[in-house]
Amino acid sequence: MVNKFRDIYDTLKNEINEGLYNDTMVLPTEMALIERFGTSRNTVRRAIQLLNEDGLVYSVKGRGVVILERIEIDKKSFKVGNFQGLKALSADTExxxxxxxxxxxxLTVDDSLAKKISFPVGERVYLVKRLRLIDGKAMMSDTSYFKKSIVKGLNEKIIAGSIYDHIKQNLDFKIAASKSIMKVESAKDSDFKELALGKNNCVGILENAVYNDMGKLFEYTTIRYIPNEYALISFDQN
Amino acid sequence: MVNKFRDIYDTLKNEINEGLYNDTMVLPTEMALIERFGTSRNTVRRAIQLLNEDGLVYSVKGRGVVILERIEIDKKSFKVGNFQGLKALSADTExxxxxxxxxxxxLTVDDSLAKKISFPVGERVYLVKRLRLIDGKAMMSDTSYFKKSIVKGLNEKIIAGSIYDHIKQNLDFKIAASKSIMKVESAKDSDFKELALGKNNCVGILENAVYNDMGKLFEYTTIRYIPNEYALISFDQN
DNA sequence: GAGTGGTCTAGACCACGGT
DNA sequence: CCGTGGTCTAGACCACTCC
Known part of the structure; x- marks a missing residue:
């Protein structure tokens, strides 16, 4: 057990998914959960907050914690932000x-590149351009910029494997957070050449800015991917 | 003042945006904020948590609350989930x-529709299909399904105005949460006819499932929009 | 070792929903 | 009115970062 609130969250999540509360579609009250888990109110509330953030329940003052109806996309897709490099997608598929x-x-960041990737002019960076194939089909192309001052010592061997494994094993900083931007754009000549677009003349674009735990951007990646294959989901409240 | 933690959050957010902490790029410690705002630790921590969720800062145990570097998309775009009906987009533009x-x-939901929109078979629904023009250009088409048992008494006049105003003013339920799914797909014949696609033969798709505060789905909307005009952003941690 | 944020407790009062 | 979740307080102990 790492955290109490995490434990309670996991337990409740399983029970919801197993349909334990399907008769009422409401969670037990906070008081009931406090007694059941032998913990304080704040801890129970933190667990419930996680369920809220997951989009599984919705808390209503005066009534209780309502369980949200299931929808199809809960199973088929994956969350925004898990869309990193395509790992999430192919993890559980053959x-x-x-x-x-x-x-x-x-290369050194110049004026026009600085505007595109939000790195300061003059910053020394690695450029990595990679093509991702699935079952022989060119599904996406990634263009990544890494700050050399932070992501030290990249070489061909590391690039061909996993850059993130290298960061975790050899470098002394942590990956803290990321911002993503999603767009649809007309395909460029290079897209037609590289990607299995078929008759399509547009691409999906996912730009990803990644921060370390000092608050510094260290990676900016642009993924260009073919239509009809990917989906991103998100959940919002209030 | 509604909430203390909200107040502290607003204050700190403004100060960050004004560059008050640009020398250190770290927020004052929790203890300092407790004294400054004359409040308890939990309340200060809730304010900081909101800043974390906004993607403005990142908390590091043992070091402090680090302010994240700014990137371009912070200003240009809008958040996922505010992408509703196109209101957010045109709100501040001429x-x-x-x-x-x-x-x-x-109509009544049949088998194939049920799979598409996650409504139960046999449910009675309103279908509303609308085209959105901006400066005379057909930018997006919305197809919405509303549960008649929840969204009561729709008519042509309401449809032409704002359905959400009708819900707020005349109906006795609250909008609680929504799930979104984003995709890129090949354009259909109807897209070519309706939308200002130009030479593009793909569309962006944003599907939106909306819940009321009883945990019931009441709306399922599919927005099909043209390339090159819209962007969605999201932020993720850990 | 000093200082930071992370977890957790035990209690109080308030605002809202349903009866 | 009672029971619910929402806000807030005051304090404790732990894990981590940095010097």
Whole structure:
């Protein structure tokens, strides 16, 4: 057990998914949960808050914690922010995936690049361009910029494997947070050449800015992917 | 003042945006904020949590609350979940917008529709199909299903105005939460006819499932929009 | 070792829903 | 009116960062 509130959250989540509360569609009251788990009110409330953030329940003052109806996308898709590099997608599926490194070199950020990726002018960066194939089909192309001052010592071997494994094992900083932007744009010449677009002439774009725990941006990645294959979901309250 | 923690959050957010902490890029410690605002630790921590959720700061145990570097998309775009009906987009811009109601009638959910929109078979619903024009250009088309048992008494006049105003003013339930799914797909014949796609042959799709405070789905809307005009952003931690 | 944020407790009062 | 969740307080102990 790491955290009490995490434990209570896991327990309740399982019980909801198993349909334990399907008769009332309401969770037990906070008082009942306090007694059951032998804990304080704040701790129970934190667990319930996590369920809220998951989109599983909705708390109503004076009534109780209502369980939300299930919808189809809960199972088929994955959350925004788990859409990193395509790991989340192929994790539990039986597909052959392959990554081709198309470009890898250093450069200095100039004016126009600075506007695109929010890195300061003059910053020394690695550029990594990779193509992702699934079952031989070119599904997406990633262009990543890494700050050399933070992500030290990249080389061809690391690039071909997992850059994030390298960060975790060899570097002394933590990945803290990321911001994503999603767009649909007309395909460029390079997209037609590289991606299995078929008759489509547009691409989905997912831009990802990643922070370390000093609050510094260290990666900016743009993913261009083909239509009809991917979905992103999100949940919002109030 | 509604909430103390909300107040502290607003204050700190403004100070961050004004660059008050640009020298250290760290927020004052919790103890300092407790003294400054004359409040308890929990309340200060709730305010900081909101800043975390906004993607403005990141808390590090043992070091402090680090202010995240700014990136371009912070200003240009709007958050996922505010992408409702296009209100958020045109709110602060000087554009001529127009809505055309293309379809409005009742129907009963059958097997195939149930799979698409997660409503139970046999449920009686309103179908509303609308086209959104901005400066005379057909930017998006919305297809909405509303449960008649919850969203009562829709008519042509309400549809032409704002359905959500009708809900707020005349109906006795609250909008609680929503789930969204974002995709890119090949355009259909109807898209070519209705939308200002130009040479593009794909559309962005945003599906939205909306809940009331009883945990019941009452709306399922599919928005099909043209490329190159819209962006959605999200923020994730850990 | 000093100082920071993370977890947890035990209690109080308030606002809202349903009866 | 009672029971619910929402806000807030005051205090304790722990885990981590940095010097």
């Amino acid at each position: 597909v052959e995936k392959k990554t081709i490194v198309q470009e890898f070199h250093e | 554009v001529e917008k127009k809505t055309i109601v293309q379809e409005f009638h009742e």
